[in-house]
Amino acid sequence: MIALPPNTELTADAEATARAAAEHLLAIAESAPGERVAICLSGGSTPKRLYALLASPGFVERVPWARIHWFFGDDRVVTWDDPLSNVRMVREAFGHAAPVPATHLHFIPSDEGVEAGARAYERTLQAFYGGERLDPDRPLFDLVLLGLGSDGHTASLFPGKPALAERSAWVAPVPEAGMEPFVPRITLTFPALASSRSVLFLVNGAGKRDALRRLAAGEDLPARHVESAGRLTWYIDREAAEA
């Protein structure tokens, strides 16, 4: 077994990861201090099962859909019907069963281009938050979901890219992605991702073993720099955790 990050919940498989994360999300929503619940979604492929589970019988009745506002930690700068789009993946996973009010799905305006889209999304976040400075005692999100790329990236914060150093802007353009799909991206920055009552990493499969090994060895990978105003929890399945 690889030496796992602190606060790791080891799961049997990808399905167990999705179910554990779904229960965690429900607990966060139920304990949210405000009327509105702000959840920041990750993209890629790992979380698709979680999103489909939330929309499935047994969960869909338990999710307080009318209170939750859904945001994105990053997206690819492609059209929303592009198979590479994270918002398309979420919409497909939620399907018609998830009663998400149209005004509660705050997707990244990738149609505005990488620079303008990043600035526009930062305005969206600040309007929702009600200010332009993040207060450590008043997190922007109740929950941030993150994945771990095989290169150690998270959201679209890739090794060696300028967005890693962004400490004042909440959203950054990523003109060149660090791994496939090699399309421009827009990503939340470390300060914005950290402004959350809870942060969850979802990591499944043998393809993530090397990144986990490199994190355990102390390598300076982007995922290492993720913080949380509250708890930070890793859900890692056994296949990813095997040495």
Ligand SMILES: O=C1O[C@H](COP(=O)(O)O)[C@@H](O)[C@H](O)[C@H]1O
């Ligand atoms: O490109 C991306 O990759 C990461 C990791 O995706 P995963 O499917 O390997 O977990 C994802 O979290 C991010 O949102 C996405 O844009």
